[in-house]
Amino acid sequence: METVLVTGGAGFIGSNVCEALLKKGYRVICVDNFDSDLYDGKIKEGYIEKLIANQNFAVYRTDIRHKAELEDVFNKEKPELVAHLAARANVRNAVKDPYPYISINIEGTLNVLECCRDNAVKNLVIASSGSVYGNDPVVPWAEDHLTGEPVSPYGASKRSAELLAYTYHRNFDLNITCLRYFNAYGENNRPDLVPYIWGKAILDEEEIEISGDGSRERDYTYVGDVVRGTVLALEKPLGFEIINIGNSNPTSLKDLLEIFKRVSGIEVKVRSRPSNSVSMEKTFADITKAKRLLDWEPEVTLEEGVRRLLTWLRDHRLEKSV
Numbered sequence: 001m002e003t004v005l006v007t008g009g010a011g012f013i014g015s016n017v018c019e020a021l022l023k024k025g026y027r028v029i030c031v032d033n034f035d036s037d038l039y040d041g042k043i044k045e046g047y048i049e050k051l052i053a054n055q056n057f058a059v060y061r062t063d064i065r066h067k068a069e070l071e072d073v074f075n076k077e078k079p080e081l082v083a084h085l086a087a088r089a090n091v092r093n094a095v096k097d098p099y100p101y102i103s104i105n106i107e108g109t110l111n112v113l114e115c116c117r118d119n120a121v122k123n124l125v126i127a128s129s130g131s132v133y134g135n136d137p138v139v140p141w142a143e144d145h146l147t148g149e150p151v152s153p154y155g156a157s158k159r160s161a162e163l164l165a166y167t168y169h170r171n172f173d174l175n176i177t178c179l180r181y182f183n184a185y186g187e188n189n190r191p192d193l194v195p196y197i198w199g200k201a202i203l204d205e206e207e208i209e210i211s212g213d214g215s216r217e218r219d220y221t222y223v224g225d226v227v228r229g230t231v232l233a234l235e236k237p238l239g240f241e242i243i244n245i246g247n248s249n250p251t252s253l254k255d256l257l258e259i260f261k262r263v264s265g266i267e268v269k270v271r272s273r274p275s276n277s278v279s280m281e282k283t284f285a286d287i288t289k290a291k292r293l294l295d296w297e298p299e300v301t302l303e304e305g306v307r308r309l310l311t312w313l314r315d316h317r318l319e320k321s322v
């Protein structure tokens with residue numbers, strides 16, 4: 001039985017990755033500091049609650065910025081594979097306070113790379129982001145697209161982590177795949193993201209806010225598809241690659257709202273608010289490379305994904321107040 005260490009394993013995507021890996025028969029080591037800086041750490045405890053009973057699952061409350069502690073976990077658990085998802089997310093917050101984005105997303109990633117090298121890990125997958133492409137209007141974005149003009153320190157930190165990772169492949173022959181995720185949504189959704197905020201407001205019959213005229217487009221990608229791509233990448237060492245994982249089907253906020261209305265059957269009240277200058281106009285992944293190298297493409301339509309998100313929210317919001 002192979003051991004996979006998942007950093008950020010209690011977060012939105014990480015908890016779904018841990019669950020999928022356990023279902024596939026891996027031993028899974030979740031490393032997470034359960035901070036409450038972006039959203040309440042108790043919510044993350046809830047996301048992995050049902051996994052705790054599994055004897056192949058272990059949790060370490062470790063901060064990836066603390067190298068000695070991270071080394072202890074690697075030395076004890078000896079993972080063959082590593083999925084590095086721990087990061088400070090949220091594009092807008094990064095503009096206000098960039099420091100944690102540098103210390104966690106860059107220096108924390110450096111610690112993970114060092115531990116992977118010292119432990120001769122077979123394959124490392126790093127969560128990167130479509131935000132490395134900045135606000136480039138030329139779409140769709142393929143992996144060799146320019147990445148020199150990110151809009152926020154978050155995108156800059158993710159691109160920096162990719163560059164750092166490349167040097168560990170080049171100098172130490174580590175297998176590393178950086179996956180550029182695009183606008184994930186679904187079960188265990190991050191509470192600061194639009195699909196969660198809207199879904200919760202709709203179920204609570206509250207007014208929802210739409211940014212600007214609602215024309216901004218996002219490449220919303222169902223978390224189950226993101227997880228499948230992540231597991232495929234983990235199971236296939238490729239030397240060094242950067243691969244987009246996105247739906248490749250951008251949807252405007254206006255159209256997303258129509259989908260929420262249709263799926264929920266609830267007529268929502270909508271208020272417009274000024275749009276944020278940090279936001280990108282459109283995100284759009286070219287997924288030719290993911291198809292070619294990982295045989296991956298998205299399977300869940302936005303309509304079906306929103307249905308699953310609303311079902312999850314209905315089941316969890318009352319009992320857990322997430």
Ligand SMILES: NC(=O)c1ccc[n+]([C@@H]2O[C@H](COP(=O)([O-])OP(=O)(O)OC[C@H]3O[C@@H](n4cnc5c(N)ncnc54)[C@H](O)[C@@H]3O)[C@@H](O)[C@H]2O)c1
Nearest residue numbers: 008011012013032033063064085086087127129181183184
């Ligand atoms: N959600 C998206 O749409 C999206 C898009 C692009 C990239 N990503 C990337 O995917 C990864 C997962 O994102 P998510 O949406 O699940 O976010 P998340 O905030 O839910 O998950 C990140 C996890 O990392 C943990 N973490 C943060 N700092 C840590 C530290 N110093 N030490 C240990 N653990 C720490 C957090 O507690 C959290 O559980 C991140 O790397 C993020 O940048 C996400």
